[in-house]
Amino acid sequence: xxxxxxxxxxxxxxxxxxxxxxxxxxxxxxxxxxxxxxxxxxxxxxxxxxxxxxxxxxxxxxxxxxxxxxxxxxxxxxxxxxxxxxxxxxxxxxxxxxxxxxxxxxxxxxxxxxxxxxxxxxxxxxxxxxxxxxxxxxxxxxxxxxxxxxxxxxxxxxxxxxxxxxxxxxxxxxxxxxxxxxxxxxx
Numbered sequence: 001x002x003x004x005x006x007x008x009x010x011x012x013x014x015x016x017x018x019x020x021x022x023x024x025x026x027x028x029x030x031x032x033x034x035x036x037x038x039x040x041x042x043x044x045x046x047x048x049x050x051x052x053x054x055x056x057x058x059x060x061x062x063x064x065x066x067x068x069x070x071x072x073x074x075x076x077x078x079x080x081x082x083x084x085x086x087x088x089x090x091x092x093x094x095x096x097x098x099x100x101x102x103x104x105x106x107x108x109x110x111x112x113x114x115x116x117x118x119x120x121x122x123x124x125x126x127x128x129x130x131x132x133x134x135x136x137x138x139x140x141x142x143x144x145x146x147x148x149x150x151x152x153x154x155x156x157x158x159x160x161x162x163x164x165x166x167x168x169x170x171x172x173x174x175x176x177x178x179x180x181x182x183x184x185x186x187x
Contacts (some may be wrong), residue, residue, distance in 0.1 A: 001067065001081055002063075004177075004178055004181055007114075007151050008114060008116075008178065008182075009113075010099070010112065010114065010174060010178070011111070011113075012110070013108070013110040013111065014108075015107050015109070016074075016075050016109070020032060020072065020075060020100070021079065021107050021158065023079060026079075026080050029076050029079070029080070029086075030076070030145075032072045033069060033072050033138070034138075034142075036065060036068050036072065037069060037138050039093055040065035040066070040130075041123070041130060043062075044127070044130065059184060063094075066176060066177050066180075070174070072103075072160060074109055074111070076166060077101075077163060077170075078109070079164045081159045082159065085103065086103055087101070087103070088100070088101040088102075088167070092119075093119055093120070096115070096119035097113070097116070097119045097175065099111060099171060100112050100113060101170075111174075115175075121175065121179060124174055126176075126180070126184065134172060137165070137168060137172055140165055141165045141166065144161055144165050148161070156167075
């Protein structure tokens with residue numbers, strides 16, 4: 001669960017679930033991202049229905065899907081593409097939106113961050129974000145990974161590119177969670 005303070009300080013922490021945290025389960029983690037992404041889209045469309053309105057429980061469910069995808073991406077980043085990183089900074093808009101990921105022993109992780117008042121949060125329609133930006137980010141992630149794996153070996157340079165795409169998606173997910181929690185209006 002992601003905590004968002006009144007001054008937009010962000011905090012989350014947890015432990016990687018054992019069911020997906022073994023090194024040999026890389027393919028399971030990759031499939032899980034895709035499965036969660038697809039399920040989130042289906043859930044959103046089902047809830048939206050004919051009335052084009054989103055209720056509080058539906059917003060909660062969207063956030064739960066986003067948090068689940070976030071967790072698997074954090075696992076992929078640490079376990080598969082950049083295992084030596086103990087601390088990672090992800091910045092948007094010249095550091096006005098900044099996240100820090102820290103990794104501990106035994107699959108423990110912590111995410112902290114802040115969104116400064118000067119940061120221009122994109123007030124957007126969830127459907128547009130999901131269909132355009134988020135879908136493109138997920139597709140790009142799989143394309144970058146797929147291209148890197150064509151020769152059956154992923155070089156350190158290719159891992160850096162994959163990790164950058166994961167970081168981009170992590171930041172997008174956090175921004176959308178903040179948007180849903182604080183700015184998305186009930187219709």
